[in-house]
Amino acid sequence: MPLISIPAANLSFDCPDDDTIMRAAVRNGLGFPYECNVGSCGNCKFELLEGEIEHLRQNPPGWSERDLQRNRYLGCQAKPLSDCKIKLNLRDHYKSHILPRKVSGKLMAVHDLTHDIREFQFALDVPVAFVPGQYALLSVPGIEGARAYSMGNITDDGNQWHFQIKRVPNGLATSALFDRLKLGDEIGLDGPYGMAYLREEAPRDLLLIAGGSGLSPMISLTRGAAASTKLNGRQLHFFYGGRTASDMCADRVLGSLPGYGTNIHYYPAISMPETDGPQWSGRTGFIHDYVREAMGDKIRDMEIYFAGPPAMAEAVTRMIVEYKVPMAQVHFDQFY
Numbered sequence: 559m560p561l562i563s564i565p566a567a568n569l570s571f572d573c574p575d576d577d578t579i580m581r582a583a584v585r586n587g588l589g590f591p592y593e594c595n596v597g598s599c600g601n602c603k604f605e606l607l608e609g610e611i612e613h614l615r616q617n618p619p620g621w622s623e624r625d626l627q628r629n630r631y632l633g634c635q636a637k638p639l640s641d642c643k644i645k646l647n648l649r650d651h652y653k654s655h656i657l658p659r660k661v662s663g664k665l666m667a668v669h670d671l672t673h674d675i676r677e678f679q680f681a682l683d684v685p686v687a688f689v690p691g692q693y694a695l696l697s698v699p700g701i702e703g704a705r706a707y708s709m710g711n712i713t714d715d716g717n718q719w720h721f722q723i724k725r726v727p728n729g730l731a732t733s734a735l736f737d738r739l740k741l742g743d744e745i746g747l748d749g750p751y752g753m754a755y756l757r758e759e760a761p762r763d764l765l766l767i768a769g770g771s772g773l774s775p776m777i778s779l780t781r782g783a784a785a786s787t788k789l790n791g792r793q794l795h796f797f798y799g800g801r802t803a804s805d806m807c808a809d810r811v812l813g814s815l816p817g818y819g820t821n822i823h824y825y826p827a828i829s830m831p832e833t834d835g836p837q838w839s840g841r842t843g844f845i846h847d848y849v850r851e852a853m854g855d856k857i858r859d860m861e862i863y864f865a866g867p868p869a870m871a872e873a874v875t876r877m878i879v880e881y882k883v884p885m886a887q888v889h890f891d892q893f894y
Contacts, residue, residue: 560609560638562582564648571588578614580632580633581633581634584658589648591646591649598893602632603631604633605645606643609640609644610638611637611642613636655755656687662684662745663747665744665745666679671810672805673804675724675725677720677721678720678723680719680721689755690712690755690778691778698745699743706893707723708752708775708865712785722777723774724771753891756779762887763792763856764862765795769800769866770799770805774865777808780794780812780822794823798827799827799848802838806828809824809826846870855881857881862878
């Protein structure tokens with residue numbers, strides 16, 4: 559088992575043969591910076607001082623030839639082949655409240671939420687809790703490389719993790735999940751990860767913005783807020799954007815929560831009204847424009863969580879900068 563040393567911090571930790579340097583560090587309670595965990599964002603880069611490693615993912619988007627020339631690697635993809643010495647700045651912000659673990663999950667139920675979003679419910683062989691808003695890595699049988707998906711439920715005992723997953727056209731992992739995974743099948747799960755978790759201690763009202771595949775973590779956050787005694791009476795504004803009326807489903811989940819319509823407020827919008835599909839009488843346009851119109855200057859004083867496709871996330875980020883929202887009030891995981 560390779561030993562990973564960080565000389566500047568005067569510490570070291572073991573990295574199991576089947577793990578990566580970043581994940582092993584997080585499992586050891588260290589604040590190793592990361593976000594996407596799948597090689598796309600580049601936030602987990604470190605400098606290799608001594609030793610030998612290989613990347614699990616070949617040519618990951620978050621890594622370049624220039625990085626290689628500078629001896630920089632992605633912590634989430636770096637598998638050590640020997641003892642290593644590395645250079646990076648640890649940050650307490652990235653220390654996990656719940657140390658991630660590798661477990662097995664058995665598929666016990668599926669529910670179709672829309673034509674292309676399905677909830678997969680797994681029972682874990684070893685209970686692992688998580689905080690609303692966090693995600694896990696799923697190792698789908700027959701598919702190379704893990705995929706990151708956010709949990710959509712909340713849990714006290716950690717026995718079940720539920721994922722609301724959107725089918726990606728021609729996507730290898732989602733095709734396997736939707737078309738080949740059967741009840742009783744098992745997959746590998748690794749988590750929890752992520753920094754966009756519910757801050758119950760924050761004194762502000764909550765603004766949640768979801769688009770498409772970003773539904774699952776926002777549902778978990780809303781469920782967590784509704785169950786939290788610390789957030790009693792707090793207002794939660796849930797904005798959900800989709801392309802067409804057939805994409806909309808959040809109200810069916812949110813409507814059963816206590817406080818829906820009084821403390822929990824739902825704002826749906828679609829960007830591409832259908833001419834030959836389900837009729838839509840609600841808001842049309844981009845979801846960030848709806849947020850700006852409905853919330854206005856109140857945005858500056860809210861605790862903000864968001865998840866969705868890159869274009870939506872970029873537009874929301876620009877809006878947050880425009881309203882000069884302190885970044886300590888903004889929570890998201892960069893999956894793109």
